[in-house]
């Protein structure tokens with residue numbers, strides 16, 4: 001299996017506080033699905049932001065498909081994210097002026113797809129997530145769970161190598177949560193990609209292999 005993500009000795013602290021991440025090592029290969037658990041404030045979202053080059057680490061390195069993620073080079077990081085990462089943000093970050101369908105289409109358009117092709121694929125993803133009837137609604141007209149599913153579709157449309165999902169089922173009813181997990185699972189089966197999923201749902205996390213837990217800045221095998 002080819003290595004998608006390689007993290008070595010990654011450390012991060014905010015201001016002069018205690019190290020949030022303390023020499024973290026992590027490897028993820030294509031086809032692997034990893035869960036990341038940990039108390040609120042333990043640094044899970046921070047780790048995902050570092051991987052996506054949205055924040056810079058204090059020490060250590062992150063490689064995506066062998067290429068160094070250097071947050072001091074925003075243009076390079078933006079390219080890597082656009083091409084290789086699907087990020088489901090904890091706070092969704094949908095574009096408010098665009099409809100659900102248009103939001104989902106954005107990553108495909110950025111990579112050069114025609115509007116017709118992007119909309120076709122976006123519509124198919126929205127259908128799989130039970131959102132066909134809401135495709136032309138704007139984020140402000142959608143419930144939290146609907147916005148979350150739009151964000152998930154947007155993270156998958158460009159078939160990324162690495163899916164970073166920050167509590168992607170946090171706002172969903174059990175049925176919608178299963179739809180989302182099935183879609184993520186299908187993405188892993190059909191393509192050579194890897195998934196790193198942050199969750200507070202311990203039962204779900206235990207189904208993942210590996211399952212890691214962030215405790216005082218260290219990555220441990222989750223329990």
Ligand SMILES: Nc1ncnc2c1ncn2[C@@H]1O[C@H](COP(=O)(O)OP(=O)(O)OP(=O)(O)O)[C@@H](O)[C@H]1O
Pocket residue numbers: 014015020038039040041042043044045046047090
């Ligand atoms: N930009 C920032 N400046 C200062 N402190 C920050 C910043 N971003 C996050 N923090 C702090 O770092 C800690 C870790 O935040 P993070 O969002 O990574 O936690 P988390 O594990 O994702 O928590 P949750 O489960 O609640 O989402 C928190 O105490 C948070 O207040």
Ligand SMILES: [Mg+2]
Pocket residue numbers: 044045046090166
């Ligand atoms: Mg978080």
